[in-house]
Amino acid sequence: MSPSEIAGRLLRWFILQEGWTRDSTALFAEMARGAPVVRFPQIPDAPGMWTVSRHDLVIDILNHSSFTTVEPKFPDPVRKKNPDFVEFFKKSLTFQASTDHRRLRGVLSGGFSARSLDRLRERTSALVDDLFAGLLADGGGDFVSKVAIPLPSLVTAALLDLPEEDWPMVTGWAQGMLAQLSTGYLGMTASVDPISVGQFRLLRSYVDDLVRQRANSKGSDVISRLAAAKAARQVSHEEVVDLVLLLFMTGVDTVTSGLSNSILCLLDRPEEWKRVQEDPGLCLAAFEESVRLLAPATFGVRTAREDVEFAGGIVRTGDVVMVAYAAANLDPRRFKDPLEFRWDRVQSTSLTFGHGRHYCLGARLGLLQGELVLRKLAETKVALGTPSDAVMWRNDLAFNSPAQLWLQFGAQSVVACAGDV
Template identity: 30%
Template sequence: MTSPNGTALGTATSDPAAEQLFFEIFLTPRDDPYPAYRRLRETAPVLLTGDGTLVLTRFAECDAALRHRSFGKGNELAGFGLPGGAGEQQRQAQGRLGHSMLFANPPEHTRLRRSVGSVFTTRHIQDLRASIEDRTRKHLGQLARRSGGDFVDTLALPLPVNVIADLLGVPEADRMVFTPKVRQMVALLEPAADPEAITAAAAAEADLVAYFTDLLAAKRADPHEDLLSRMATAPEQARLSQQEMISTSLLLFGAGFETTTNLLSNTLHALLDHPDQQAALRADPALIPTAVEEFLRYDSPVQVDARTVLHDTDFAGTHLKAGQVIVMLLGAANHDPDLVEQPDTLDVTRPEPAHLSFASGIHFCLGAHLARLETQIVLEHLLSPAYAAITRPTQPQRRPGIALRGLAHLPLTLHP
C-alpha cells in the first residue's frame, strides 16, 4: 500500500517498549517532545498497541490516514488516561461540540463546512490584510512604548482574537471576557488533561454555549454584516440547526485564535533561539511567506490528531476493525527525515517545506489562510527596520498539554 503521494507505507508492529514510550509521550507532556518523537519514529513508526490503537509518527502514514475514506472523526481521545468520572465528563463535554464540523463526517461535515467556507477563501482573507496590519502596528507599539512586555498577552493572543471576532461579529466588549474561557475549554481536546482542568473546561464550555445562544438570537433580531448574522438569518432550507449554529460559532471563535496564538508564540520563540535565522529574514523579507511554513513544520501549534475506523479496512499491513482508533503524532511526522533533510534544524530558506500542521484531507484547517496571513504580517512588522533588535529578558513558559502546543508567556523587549 502507498500514501497519496506514492510513498510506500510501513507495516504495523507491536512493541511493548515502544508502546510504553508512546504512553509516556502522550500522558506526560514535556517542553521538548521532539527527541522522544524521534525515538518512537525510529523504533516503531507504525505501532499497534495492546488495546488496538494504531500510532503513526511518519509523514507518509499520517498523511495517508488523514485522507483515508474509511477513517472519520469522533471523540477518539476523550477520557484517554483519565479516571472514569473525569473521562465521562470529558466525553459528554466533547459531545456538545459534536454538532460542529470538527467532529463531523460526510455528508454532515460537507454541509457544515460549506455553510461558512466562503468567509475563509484566499481572496476574502487577503481583503483583511489592511486591518490586520493596523492591529499589528498597534500591538507592537504597545510593546515598544513599554520597552517590552509579554508577547502572548500583548500581541499573540489579542491579535487573532480580534481578527476572528471581527469576522464573526462578536461585540468588542465581550471578546477578551470570553477568551479565557476558550483557553480553559481546549483542555477537552487534551488526552492528558487532569480532572480539575476537565471540570473547569466543561464549565467554561457551558458558559460559552449560553453566550452564543443569546448572541445568535440577537443577530437574528438585528442582523449586521458578519458571519453570525448570516448563519442566524439564512434561508430555512439552508439554515443550520440551533445546536449546529452554536457549536459552529464556538468552534470558529476558539479555533480562530487558539492555534494562531500558539503559532505566533512558537514562531517568535524559535526566532529568538536562532538569531542566524532571524538575521536571514531581516536581510531578505521575501523569505517570510515560505518561512511561515517552516515555522509550522518546525514547532507545530497542533501536535496530535486522531481518527476512528468507520468501516473495516486494511491499512499499513494490518486489518483494522470499525471502532479502532488511529493516533497521528503530527509533530513527529513534521520532523520525519523522509520529509525534509535535517528535520530537527530550523531553516527559513527551505523552498517549500511540507508539513501536516493544518492536517490533510477533508478536515484540512478551514482557517489556514488566515493563520498564515496573520503570522506573515507580524513577522514583516516585527523584523522591519523599526525594531533593530528583539531580546528575551527571561525564559518563556509553556502551556501544559500535547495536542495543542504553545506558550503561556513570552517576555520580550523591542529595541528601536
C-alpha cells in the first residue's frame, strides 16, 4: 500500500473502527514499513493528530520533554457519579510533573526489583496452577476469562501481601476500577460494572488501614516498603495510598492481553511450540518474542506543549501524537524479518512495555507471569479450540488481543499452522 492508502485505512480504523474485530497486525506492519509518520487532515477547532510508528521516532517522542501524557478527561456524568475516582486518577503517578514522577517512581521501584520478584515466583506458580485446574478438569475452555483476566489482579494481591481471605473482595474492586477507567475515560466496553463511589471509598479506606498497620513492619512487601518511605518523609501518606491503588490497575490489561497473545502466537507456530515443550527453559524468550510480534498495547498518546520540529514537519502546540508501540515492534529498520518468530532477537529494544520514564515498572512481573503460564501449558497437550482466523478480538483502541481464546486439552489441534501473523 502507498502511504496515502495506509493513512486512509488508519483513519477508517480510528474513526469508523474498521477492522477492530480482528487482529490488526498486518495494518501495524504496513504502518511501520510504509507510513512511519502520518499527519491527518486538520479538523476545524480540533487539535491536529499524528501517528508515529517508526521505532526510533517513537523513542524520540517518548524521550522528548515537549511531548507529555495527555491529561485525562472524564465525561461529565462520570465526574458527577464518581468524583473520588476521577480525582484519584487525574493526580496518579502517570500524570505527575517530572520531578514528582521521578521521586514517586523511585520510591516504588524497589518493590519490583529482581530479588523482590524472585520471592513471588513460587506463589505466582501456585496461582497459575489453581487457575488452570478448572480448565484442565473440563478439558478446555476460555483462557481469557478463566486465567488471563484474574491472574494479574491475584498476583498484585500477592505482591502487596494482602490477606488471602480479602483477595476476592479486593480483586473485584480492582476490576471495577479498570471498568470505570475503560468506560469513562478510554471509551471502551467492560465485562463488569464500573466501581461505584461507595465501593471506591471502601477500597481507599481498606488501603489506608493497611498502610497504617504496616508502618513499623519492616516487611519486604510493597506496602511495607512504601510505609517505610513515608516514615523517612520521602512520600506522604496520601501518596502511598494513591500508589497502592494505582497498582491494582497499572499493567493489568497489558498482562491479560500479553498472556493471550503469546499463546495464540505460539500455537499458530507448531514448530516453535514444540521447542518450548521440549525445553521449558525457553518459555521466557518465547513469551518476549510473542508479545513483540503481537504487542498487547497498541498505542500511547502524547500531546505537544509547544511547537516542535519533528520528522521534517512541525507538530503544533496541542497536537495529539499517537505513538504506535505495536507498529514500532514490527519496524524492519530495527527488527530483521519483523513478522518472523526469531529466537535470537535482542528483546531490550522491544516497546511492548513502553520506554523511558514511562517504562512499565511491573514489566518483570508481567514477564514472570508469561513465563509461568507457558511453562504450565508446556506440561499439557494443548491446542486452540477455535481456528486462529476465527478468534474473537477485543473491540477497542487500546489493546490488540483476543476477547476470547478457547483452548482444548488432550485433543489434536483444529488449527493448522497459519504461518506468520
